[in-house]
Amino acid sequence: MTVAKGKSVAVIGGGIQGLCVSLALAQRGCKIDLFEENACLISEASLWNEGKIHLGFVFGNDSTSRTAAFLMKGSLRFNELLSHWSGGTLTESEISTPFRYAVHRDSLLSPEQVDAHFSSIQSLIEHYDEDQRRAYFGFSDRRIFRRLDDTETARDFDTDRVAAVFETGERSVDPQAVARRLTQAVMAEAGITVLLGQRVDSCVQDDKGTPSISLTADPGQRHSYDAVVNATWRDRLRLDATFGWKPDRPWLFRYKVALHTESLCDTDDPRLPSTTFVLGPYGAIVNFGKGRYYLSWYPTGCIASTQALVPSNPLLGLCDSARAKLESDIIKGLAQLVPACADLDLRAAQTKLGGGQIFAWGQGDIDDPQSQLHQRFDIGPRSAGRYHSVDTGKYCMAPLFAEQIAEGICPKS
Secondary structure, three states: OOOOOOOEEEEEOOOHHHHHHHHHHHOOOOEEEEEEOOOOOOOOHHHHOOOEEOOOOOOOOOOOOHHHHHHHHHHHHHHHHHHHHHOOOOOHHHEOOOOEEEEEOOOOOOHHHHHHHHHHHHHHHOOOOHHHHHOOOOOOOOOOEEEOOHHHHHHHOOOOOEEEEEEEOOEEEOHHHHHHHHHHHHHHOOOEEEEEOOOEEEEEEOOOOOEEEEEOOEEEEEEEOOEEEEOOOOOHHHHHHHHOOOOOOOEEEEEEEEEEEEOOOOOOOOOOOOEEEEOOOOEEEEEEEOOEEEEEEHHHHEEEEEOOOOOOOHHHHOOHHHHHHHHHHHHHHHHOOOHHHHHOOHHHOEEEEEEEEEEEEOOOOOOOOOOHHHOOOOOEEEEEOOEEEEEOOOHHHHHHHHHHHHHHHOOOO
16 A cells, blocks of 8 residues: 655664665655664664675575575665665775685585576676666676686685685675664654664554554554554564464574674785685675674574574673684684684784574575575565565665665655
């Protein structure tokens, strides 16, 4: 159902999805109440993930290529939409170096299978014209990947464990830089009222189709709006359940932590390229330049998983020694594959161990070739009347889904 301009909308969730939805609607003339239960905006998964703007390379176990095709649509518009809302394009210092994909010798896929998957991505991106490709952080080359030769591979990787390495045009954005941009834009937007420390208990829709919410701090009172958008992440299933939507398939929350570093050095270390290790429970290095890294090692960093409707935050209960061990184990795990990681001196750096929930439909884990976790095409907005819920799926899809929600609520004339 379409809502006329100037109407009120409740947006629940102050992560990247909620802020993008709020900005997209405010710029169409809607009045937004943005509810966030934490003390500040963008403080969980949207802040502590790797910020990858996926072209589909990591989803090689989806033999249909549907995930790659779907994510590519959102990623090719990420920079354009973010720039429109935040008033400027991302700078080079806010973007990672291009990703390499290192194929572990125990990978679910062989180097030849990875090559075939990457070739399918090459075919997909060739359907877009040069301007559309250039919108992806200036990328305009016709070729999106190449396999490194043995000498290049041996220079940075332990070839006893790494069978092959591919260079790609894929990038990450610095989630903390994006968080600052979006937060500043939201706080400067007169049409958005930010309500921090406000937990939404339930969402309902009356017989006339008017949606309303109730707040923990205001029991017994219902607040009606012309539209309600559930843009939460870890709380989305619970709120949808209060509306009457119960999941009809298995799901999994995984809590993954990573090490974020600042000021390890003043110059870039060419021995530590942005790298994702495939395909299985490995990890990633994201190099944002000048000593700023995102470092993850899945066997260590995935510290909890649950099929509960509302997952807890296991990081809150960790003591200092447990956190220090996690940091050390992340470095040790990565150093098995990239020896230069062993040279990182965390004592000389500003470090932060941060994490958030990963939600996906399916069960098992990423070492299971049959798990649905290897797919991400069945995601996006779902609506009933004037209630809308957004399964973001991947960070890179948030701006595109925000535009879709905004168009559904308040179409451009």
